[in-house]
Amino acid sequence: MDTTTRPKILIVDDDEAITVALAALLGRSGFDVRVAEDGRAGLVEVERDVPDLVVCDVLMPHIDGREFVRRVRARQLWLPIILLTQVGESWERSAALDEGADDYLNKPFDPHELISRVRAVLRRTAQGAAPLRSAERLRAHDLTIDRTSRRVWRGDQELLLTPKAYVLLEYLILHPQEVHSRDRLLSALWGFDFASSSRAVDHRVAELRRVLGDNATDPRFIETAQSLGYRFLAPVVTG
Known part of the structure; x- marks a missing residue:
């Protein structure tokens, strides 16, 4: 992305009220905005x-x-895509992420949170993280994840994770250096939209740390961002 120009954002939505408001807000926030009225356009x-x-x-x-x-990815275009999904349709969110979306936001959403998400995804792209979503294998230090077989190793030793812990680890490693709130992780990975269930994330993080041999007070992989959530610290590469 050319950092000397305004980043180009395409909004694809058939709701004119949303596209008009978002285009105005994104424009005021420093983006060059275009609008398409549906997926075909x-x-x-x-x-x-x-x-x-x-x-x-x-x-x-x-x-x-x-x-x-699917069609964008089939053309080997790895431009970042943020999907706007319906609240409660957790299967839609997980399927979309599996198929190549970079992030999602529930409808109705806070427009300023969308701006934050846009900037976070663009930062990842600028840092060369865009290919992570398309990679079959990801590495961070001596940790390796095979996304096709859903297997994990540290060095030559294979690690055994529960399905939820694996999904959480994959999500975090695909979004390195970003702070994710417990509520967001619940909504993205479990489909829950209620803060009262946030302990489920803490339990899975504790499981990951135990299996990875990660120290919460001096982490190599997963950092607790005080009062905010969790962040994957280690640099991530493909292959």
């Missing part, structure tokens, strides 16, 4: 001029958000 816009990031609704006529992601 969005693909045309991507072909015409590849943006730095796409904000895309899931439920749209002609081509929905998940199909939009």
Whole structure:
């Protein structure tokens, strides 16, 4: 991305009230904004001029958000995509992430949180993290994750994780150096939108630290951001 110009954002959504408000807010926040009224028009816009990031609704006529992601990725375009999903449809969120979306936000959403998410994803892209989503293997220090087989190693030793702990580790390693609140991790990975269930995240983080041999007071992998959530500290590379 050329840092001397305004980052180019494409909004793909059939709700004009949302696109008008978001385009104005993103424009005031320093972005060059284009709008497409559905997934089919969005693909045309991507072909015409590849943006730095796409904000895309899931439920749209002609081509929905998940199909939009699939078609963009099928063209070997790894531009970042943030999906706008419906609250409560956790299967939509997990499926979309599996198919190549970089992040998601529940509808209705706080527009300022969207701005924060856009900037975080663009920072990852600028740091060269965009290929992480497409990689079959990820490495951080001596930790290796095979995303195809869902297996994990430290050095030559394979580690045994519960399915939820694996999903949490994969999500964190795909979003290095970002702080994720417990509520966000619950919503993204478990489909819960209630803060009262946030202890489930703490239990899984404790499991990960135990299996990884990570020290909470001097972590190599997962850091607790006081009163905020968790962050994956280690640099992540592909291969």
